[in-house]
Amino acid sequence: MITIESLKKSFDNTPVLKSINLQVHKGEVVCLVGASGSGKTTLLRCLNLLEIPDEGTIKIGEKVVSFGEKKITKKDIKEIRQYSGMVFQGFHLFPHMTLLENIIQAPLTAKQQDKEVILEEARVLLEKVGLTEHQDKFPDALSGGQQQRAAIARALMMHPEVMLFDEPTSALDPQLVREVLKVIESLAKEGQTMVIVTHEMNFARRIADKAFFMDDGYIVEEGPAEEILTDPKEERTREFLALLQDE
Numbered sequence: 001m002i003t004i005e006s007l008k009k010s011f012d013n014t015p016v017l018k019s020i021n022l023q024v025h026k027g028e029v030v031c032l033v034g035a036s037g038s039g040k041t042t043l044l045r046c047l048n049l050l051e052i053p054d055e056g057t058i059k060i061g062e063k064v065v066s067f068g069e070k071k072i073t074k075k076d077i078k079e080i081r082q083y084s085g086m087v088f089q090g091f092h093l094f095p096h097m098t099l100l101e102n103i104i105q106a107p108l109t110a111k112q113q114d115k116e117v118i119l120e121e122a123r124v125l126l127e128k129v130g131l132t133e134h135q136d137k138f139p140d141a142l143s144g145g146q147q148q149r150a151a152i153a154r155a156l157m158m159h160p161e162v163m164l165f166d167e168p169t170s171a172l173d174p175q176l177v178r179e180v181l182k183v184i185e186s187l188a189k190e191g192q193t194m195v196i197v198t199h200e201m202n203f204a205r206r207i208a209d210k211a212f213f214m215d216d217g218y219i220v221e222e223g224p225a226e227e228i229l230t231d232p233k234e235e236r237t238r239e240f241l242a243l244l245q246d247e
């Protein structure tokens with residue numbers, strides 16, 4: 001589903017992704033873990049070309065793009081983006097739209113389906129994430145957990161092959177974390193391919209097939225999530241997990 005080869009990205013001559021290789025198969029749930037600043041967000045943003053990498057190759061679905069040689073076109077960006085849906089740390093809902101309006105906005109703009117079909121799907125997804133009774137409220141009137149569940153529904157409306165989550169629960173009060181993780185877990189059970197950046201290690205061990213540990217712009221360890229997140233081989237991974245336990 002996703003193959004990344006030798007991906008590099010610098011900001012102002014400071015390398016942030018130093019040579020990333022990574023594969024995600026269809027139906028896999030992959031967790032990306034690592035200390036703050038190690039490059040996790042940049043990697044996710046490169047996957048949907050919110051950042052344009054400097055070198056390397058990204059293959060996602062049927063689309064392959066190589067960076068560094070020729071200019072990336074709007075068409076490349078559009079094609080790459082249609083494969084993934086992104087859920088950010090800070091929800092990113094439109095504040096002037098109700099939940100329902102937020103959720104139908106992208107498919108309405110894409111004009112590939114009739115409004116009735118879109119609305120019906122929105123109803124099903126709102127039910128699935130437990131927000132039916134809140135559909136006509138504005139984001140401000142909802143808890144962070146509800147907003148994040150709406151953001152997940154909004155991303156799902158575009159039927160992405162891959163869902164990308166960037167620390168989806170790290171901005172939430174502890175009691176709201178669980179309701180969001182439950183939604184993500186239900187997607188995992190349905191076979192949705194996902195890449196999840198998270199510090200929720202118990203959750204990651206439970207739902208992820210594979211884990212990648214990032215440090216200083218490199219993936220330094222990868223393997224079955226249970227193994228990497230319980231008994232890693234690399235010293236840096238051990239240190240990172242020990243720090244999380246202290247929190």
Ligand SMILES: Nc1ncnc2c1ncn2[C@@H]1O[C@H](COP(=O)(O)OP(=O)(O)O)[C@@H](O)[C@H]1O
Binds near residue numbers: 012016035036039042
């Ligand atoms: N747009 C940007 N401009 C300059 N530096 C950036 C930008 N985005 C990220 N960085 C830097 O890249 C490094 C990795 O950041 P990030 O990918 O956000 O890491 P993580 O998500 O693992 O915390 C950090 O040092 C950060 O300051």
Ligand SMILES: [Mg+2]
Binds near residue numbers: 040041042166167
């Ligand atoms: Mg980040």
